[in-house]
Amino acid sequence: MNKIYLITGTSRGLGHALVKELIKSRENKVFCIQRSMGGEKRRMANANFYRCDLSNAKKLPELMNCIFNDIDFKKVESITLINNAGVLSPIKSIHNASVEEIGNNIDVNLKALIILTSLFLQKTQKLDIKKTVINISSGAAIHPYDGWSVYCGTKAGVDQFTRCVSLEQARQRHPADIFAFYPYIIDTGMQALIRKSDKKDFPKVKKFIGYKKNGNLLSAAFVAKTLLNFANGNNFENGGIYDIEDIT
Numbered sequence: 001m002n003k004i005y006l007i008t009g010t011s012r013g014l015g016h017a018l019v020k021e022l023i024k025s026r027e028n029k030v031f032c033i034q035r036s037m038g039g040e041k042r043r044m045a046n047a048n049f050y051r052c053d054l055s056n057a058k059k060l061p062e063l064m065n066c067i068f069n070d071i072d073f074k075k076v077e078s079i080t081l082i083n084n085a086g087v088l089s090p091i092k093s094i095h096n097a098s099v100e101e102i103g104n105n106i107d108v109n110l111k112a113l114i115i116l117t118s119l120f121l122q123k124t125q126k127l128d129i130k131k132t133v134i135n136i137s138s139g140a141a142i143h144p145y146d147g148w149s150v151y152c153g154t155k156a157g158v159d160q161f162t163r164c165v166s167l168e169q170a171r172q173r174h175p176a177d178i179f180a181f182y183p184y185i186i187d188t189g190m191q192a193l194i195r196k197s198d199k200k201d202f203p204k205v206k207k208f209i210g211y212k213k214n215g216n217l218l219s220a221a222f223v224a225k226t227l228l229n230f231a232n233g234n235n236f237e238n239g240g241i242y243d244i245e246d247i248t
């Protein structure tokens, strides 16, 4: 029997690490959603790749139709959607941000996540198998940062969306589980971008440069493994918001 995973933002960072961890087991079938395609296709036998720019909401139904057409449901034991793709920009005070920067952050971090969750739940509604949605959120959802207002706002939205969906699912005949996850500080491109920001746009930049210098960042591989162990352990509450620091 197969465990199916749909993951967004698999080109690099945490998403890529999740795929690397999952494909170690042949029972896992991974459906990777990414904006750009590398040479992964040849290297990963139990992973399928779908190109999609998540900021284009109109493309999402077609994307999910394609993926669900490619799944052989006779052999499926569980299905999981991991909404991982995210953008931090604009890193600046909101009065200096452009309409495009603001829109892109909301489109990727919140709009696509909500639409993909909706389509996933629609398409799996009648399936009596284990179904899970994992939303990658951030401590920024509850800790305000000067210069990250859009990111903090969209991540707070992810948390409340997660809680609401858990209430809706509780009334379903074959409910799905859903939880949000704060991965702490991971050594990915997103952190590199933070370290490059200007102090006038992000006053805490020095602190983040210090995290890297002092070896405080978690590796994406460690975060991926920890998250997957946690999800497979079934020790989460539906609608819960989990910080990696609380589960390690």
Ligand SMILES: NC(=O)c1ccc[n+]([C@@H]2O[C@H](COP(=O)([O-])OP(=O)(O)OC[C@H]3O[C@@H](n4cnc5c(N)ncnc54)[C@H](OP(=O)(O)O)[C@@H]3O)[C@@H](O)[C@H]2O)c1
Binding pocket: 008, 009, 010, 011, 012, 013, 014, 015, 033, 034, 035, 036, 052, 053, 054, 055, 083, 084, 085, 086, 087, 108, 136, 137, 138, 139, 182, 183, 184, 185, 186, 187, 188, 189, 190, 191
């Ligand atoms: N790194 C941290 O310290 C940290 C801390 C807390 C939470 N998080 C969260 O963890 C998740 C993963 O972050 P990360 O650190 O791995 O970030 P990352 O290295 O910057 O990777 C972000 C991923 O999202 C994808 N993405 C961005 N815009 C997209 C779009 N329009 N369409 C499709 N894919 C798009 C990127 O694809 P491209 O390669 O095409 O750009 C990339 O695969 C995010 O939700 C982030 O908010 C990260």
